[in-house]
Amino acid sequence: MANTxxxxxxxxxxxxxxxxxIQHPMDSGFVKDKKGNLIPPHYIEVVTFEHAGKVVFSxxxxxxxxxxxxxxxxxxxxxxxxxxxxxxxxxEGQKDSLDGKIL
Amino acid sequence: MIRKLLAAFAVLCAGxxxxxxxxxxxxPAADLKAFQAYFKQQFPAVPLDxxxxxxxxxxxxxxxxxxxxxxxxxxDFALDAGKTLxxxxxxxxxxxxxxFPHKGVGIRQDYPQFDAKTGEVVTLELAIxxxxxxxxxxSLNYETGPMDSIVAYMAETSRGKRFDIKVPxxxxxxxxxxxxxxxxxxxxxxxxxxxxxxxxxxxxKRMRGDILAPALGILASFxxxxxxxxxxxxxxRRFTSCNSQVRAVALKPDDKAYRDLEYxxxxxxxxxxxxxxxxxx
Amino acid sequence: MSEQMAAPRPVxxxxxxxxxxxxxxxxTSFGLTGGSAWSxxxxxxxxxxxxxxxxxxxxxxxxxxxxxxxxxxDKVALDVPEIAENxxxxxxxxxxxxxGVTSVAILIPANPFTLAAYYKVPVGTxxxxxxxxxxxxxxxxxxxxxxxxxxxxxxxxxKVTLGGCGG
Numbered sequence: 001m002a003n004t005x006x007x008x009x010x011x012x013x014x015x016x017x018x019x020x021x022i023q024h025p026m027d028s029g030f031v032k033d034k035k036g037n038l039i040p041p042h043y044i045e046v047v048t049f050e051h052a053g054k055v056v057f058s059x060x061x062x063x064x065x066x067x068x069x070x071x072x073x074x075x076x077x078x079x080x081x082x083x084x085x086x087x088x089x090x091x092e093g094q095k096d097s098l099d100g101k102i103l
Numbered sequence: 104m105i106r107k108l109l110a111a112f113a114v115l116c117a118g119x120x121x122x123x124x125x126x127x128x129x130x131p132a133a134d135l136k137a138f139q140a141y142f143k144q145q146f147p148a149v150p151l152d153x154x155x156x157x158x159x160x161x162x163x164x165x166x167x168x169x170x171x172x173x174x175x176x177x178x179d180f181a182l183d184a185g186k187t188l189x190x191x192x193x194x195x196x197x198x199x200x201x202x203f204p205h206k207g208v209g210i211r212q213d214y215p216q217f218d219a220k221t222g223e224v225v226t227l228e229l230a231i232x233x234x235x236x237x238x239x240x241x242s243l244n245y246e247t248g249p250m251d252s253i254v255a256y257m258a259e260t261s262r263g264k265r266f267d268i269k270v271p272x273x274x275x276x277x278x279x280x281x282x283x284x285x286x287x288x289x290x291x292x293x294x295x296x297x298x299x300x301x302x303x304x305x306x307x308k309r310m311r312g313d314i315l316a317p318a319l320g321i322l323a324s325f326x327x328x329x330x331x332x333x334x335x336x337x338x339x340r341r342f343t344s345c346n347s348q349v350r351a352v353a354l355k356p357d358d359k360a361y362r363d364l365e366y367x368x369x370x371x372x373x374x375x376x377x378x379x380x381x382x383x384x
Numbered sequence: 385m386s387e388q389m390a391a392p393r394p395v396x397x398x399x400x401x402x403x404x405x406x407x408x409x410x411x412t413s414f415g416l417t418g419g420s421a422w423s424x425x426x427x428x429x430x431x432x433x434x435x436x437x438x439x440x441x442x443x444x445x446x447x448x449x450x451x452x453x454x455x456x457x458d459k460v461a462l463d464v465p466e467i468a469e470n471x472x473x474x475x476x477x478x479x480x481x482x483x484g485v486t487s488v489a490i491l492i493p494a495n496p497f498t499l500a501a502y503y504k505v506p507v508g509t510x511x512x513x514x515x516x517x518x519x520x521x522x523x524x525x526x527x528x529x530x531x532x533x534x535x536x537x538x539x540x541x542x543k544v545t546l547g548g549c550g551g
Contacts, residue, residue, distance in 0.1 A: 006175070006179055006180075008175065015510075019174060019175050020175075021175045021177070021179055021180075023180045025333075028496075028518065030496060030520075045432040046432055054506070055504075055506060056506060056508065056509050057503065057504070057505070057506070057509055058503065058504045059501065059502075059503050059513075059515075060432055060433055060437075060501065060502040060503070060504070061501050062437040062497055062499055062500060062501065063497065063518075064492060064495050064497065064499075064500035064501070064517050064518045064519075065500065065501055065515065065516070065517055065518070066330075066472060066473045066474075066515075066516040066517060066518055067177075067333045067472070067473075068177045068180070068333075069515070069516065070172075070174075070175050070177075070514070070515060070516045071513070071514070071515055072174070072175075072477075072513065072514035072515075073503075073509065073510065073512060073513050073514075074509070074510040074512060075506075075508055075509040075510065076508050076509070076510075077508050158469075164465055164466055164467055164469075165469045167465065168465050168468070168469045168474075168475050169469070171475035171477075171514070172473065172475060172516070174514075177473075311545055311546050311547060312467070312468075312469075312544075312545030312546055312547050313547050314469075330469070330470035330472045330473040331470055331472065331547060333472065384469040384470040384547065
């Protein structure tokens with residue numbers, strides 16, 4: 001399965017702006033399919049970003065987060081070339097992670 | 104009284120038809136000039152190239168949301184999938200590159216085009232399926248799925264290039280162009296709208312929560328990731344859904360009428376840059 | 385608690401029970417100590433605030449998440465469109481220019497569940513986040529930032545209408 005996580009982490013001095021896009025249906029559980037049946041809720045609950053062994057950001061999401069969710073935040077103390085790990089887990093226990101790099 | 108009016112109207116129409124036939128000249132170049140001039144006059148503050156951004160060219164609030172979303176476009180996944188699909192060989196070992204000029208890279212601005220051999224308009228989607236058929240592969244769905252990813256990739260390789268649709272002096276090409284033009288201006292469906300009703304007469308205005316895109320360059324950003332769909336879609340997808348939305352019977356996505364419409368509409372946007380893939384509400 | 389991030393649990397109900405009991409403990413300890421609801425847990429265990437995400441009103445969601453209400457502050461900047469181009473994808477950006485922000489939350493009272501998203505901001509990370517949220521209908525959007533044990537917030541109205549293209 002192709003990785004579901006895209007990340008663009010750009011260093012501006014030691015300030016790192018991180019943008020991520022994750023491929024995920026983020027089904028709220030309120031939408032019906034063509035047959036009229038409710039599509040069960042299926043959404044990412046937690047996303048964590050780790051740099052140098054420390055969690056630099058964590059997101060806790062509910063079904064109101066849009067499909068193919070996007071996130072942008074900035075942290076300090078990184079530099080170009082550093083690894084950045086992104087992991088997520090959803091309400092069904094599915095997960096994925098990406099070992100990214102700061103550009 | 105009504106009979107009198109109807110009679111007068113009939114005479115007017117007849118006159119128009121007679122004079123049209125008397126002129127008997129399909130003039131795409133003149134149409135293009137008039138079309139682009141109309142929109143420049145309607146939206147003097149919009150730079151010509153910006154029309155490819157549809158509603159975002161004519162509404163500030165929408166534009167701000169679009170710019171925010173374009174920081175990391177949701178079509179990113181389809182683009183990557185498309186690149187892989189485009190470069191994956193068929194069962195016989197050949198690839199899409201063998202079917203297209205320049206190996207299929209940077210050619211999106213030339214579609215749709217008139218095929219003199221078959222006498223029909225070939226859209227990029229049709230060209231892709233023809234390529235597949237020629238290499239023993241099954242057709243792809245025209246509206247969504249792998250097709251939109253492949254078209255997304257091919258469009259991306261042309262981003263910024265100017266549309267250059269050709270309507271040769273072949274009577275069949277001129278007829279197809281004219282067919283598309285007539286479709287564009289003809290009312291249809293329970294709501295009795297023509298494409299022009301929304302995208303010419305009401306361009307830039309609201310239809311409930313939506314801002315209507317001007318028809319000029321309206322296809323330039325395809326294929327699009329529509330928030331409404333939560334997925335990518337091609338021009339045929341938009342045509343079929345638009346037909347359904349005015350309560351008209353949607354045609355098959357590769358119907359001649361749609362291809363002729365796309366021919367006319369894309370030609371009207373000649374000179375504008377390829378802006379696909381794109382995002383829309 | 386760290387097991388929440390480990391192998392997927394086969395039974396969702398079991399997981400929810402554990403999360404629920406942890407949340408209850410968290411709120412209780414908050415009531416006693418007056419500190420952050422999360423101080424009871426190890427910092428590296430991102431426990432999903434199950435109870436807070438279940439709430440259907442602003443007060444209930446804030447109570448479940450923070451145990452307190454917020455005071456309006458112009459130091460919390462909330463960037464949302466006036467009219468959403470599509471309720472399915474509404475870009476929301478929050479920036480809190482306050483020292484010591486530890487978390488940011490976004491709440492949408494007219495949604496079926498009020499709490500949309502919650503972000504933990506460790507030391508060294510800016511109190512600023514951009515995301516895309518779903519809005520069921522026209523609603524106030526509220527952003528809150530927790531700093532120094534207090535909650536500061538800002539709210540803005542976002543209109544969500546039916547698309548004209550119907551369908």
